Amino acid sequence: MVHVAVAGGTGHVGRAIVQGLIDSQEHQVYVFTRKPTSVFDHLPAVNIIVISYDGQDEIQNVLDKHEIEVVLSTVSPAGSAAFDAQVRLIRACSNSESVKRFAPSEYLIDLEREEEYQPFMPMLTFQRNIVKELRSHPNLEWTLFHNGYFMDYFGQPWAPTTMPSEVPFVDIEACQATIPGSGDDLAVWTHTTDVAKFVSRAISMKPGTWKEHSWIIGDKASLHEILRAAEKARGTKFRVAYDSVEKLKGGEVTPIPGNKAHAALYSTPEFDAYPLVLSMFAGIGTAIVSGHLDVPESESLNAEFPDIKTIKVVEFIEECWTGKQP
Structure with a gap:
């Protein structure tokens, strides 16, 4: 061992x-x-x-x-x-x-x-x-393990997770969404349990076989696909805003309610983390529309370990939110 x-x-x-x-x-x-x-x-x-x-x-x-x-x-x-x-x-x-x-x-x-x-x-x-x-x-x-964005956030507060409160663009609880760019850009979403499976297997790889970058792909989906799954699960249309690439590159993003709870985790009486959280999502939104949260599966650990079955984001959202009425 x-x-x-x-x-x-x-x-x-x-x-x-x-x-x-x-x-x-x-x-x-x-x-x-x-x-x-x-x-x-x-x-x-x-x-x-x-x-x-x-x-x-x-x-x-x-x-x-x-x-x-x-x-x-x-x-x-x-x-x-x-x-x-x-x-x-x-x-x-x-x-x-x-x-x-x-x-x-x-x-x-x-x-x-x-x-x-x-x-x-x-x-x-x-x-x-x-x-x-x-x-x-x-x-x-x-090696640097990359897993795109953690899928766990789309299951909060219903699915068990070790991750803190965070809402990446689609606020399923509030039935609102902020979409960077067109909403059709693919991004990688991986649950922490799947990240752990790949990391564990990578440890057992032969010496000298680690690459500088080790991509882990739980699933690939656009924010439009995630939005449609969330609306179907909640049984209602969401209020949706679209942020242009220019707006994102200017460090701005349209707020959604979940940003407040996220910022509260890091704020102190002397420091308000809310502007920093919004700026961070502007950067992540820029990364999504630039295609930097997408990666060919051939370059990932998935190709090395095809037997690992991962959680799929649409199914995960439906499982967590179906029947949770607005």
Whole structure:
């Protein structure tokens, strides 16, 4: 069994990946956390290691002590403190005698490809610099897992998920939608449980076979397809606004009610996250109309593991929302 450590494993994406690793029964799973936690009390196979990311030597000692072979980081990429912690983690992995592979906290899309997203997504600088750091450690095999957008959000609040409240363009609960561009551009949507399945299988790939970019495709659908499924499930027509490419590139997006709940998760008395959330969706909308949330299946891990069956977004919406009347 491969010894796998999930840094930030008590977080939203981290918990989903840990569950998937345990379900596979193929790996010895460790969770790195800054403080004691009861999150995984129901999973006795998970080994909890309390660790500070402040010292590179301390991290390296822990890695070697437990003979960790693969490190998956799900530490939030937002902020300089998290960036510095992930850099120390990468350097400790590179110097470790046991670690052979590393995957940073990436997901979503290939964030290196377009500079136009930079004004809307402040975390891009940190994520791009993480990739630069990885390229400076040729002895460490690494990959960036990309899964498009998390499908889980379309099932909230009805479907179980570890993900926080978020509404990507189609607010099924409020029966409203904001559509970037024409609404016909395909995008990849992947449920966290499917992300975990592919990550688990990728860990078992032969050494030297990881590519820089590992795409995971749960399903492909346009926002028009998602809107039609949502309207059918709710039994009503939604109020729909369309944002032009020019508007999106200007950092603007038409708000929907779910944006407020999303922003509330990150707002403080001193900081209102609402404008940042709207700006972020302007960037994501730009990515969708640019085709950057679409990818050929031949270039994905789906081609490597065709036996993995994934959740389909239209079926997921119908299952979660049919009968939930406005």
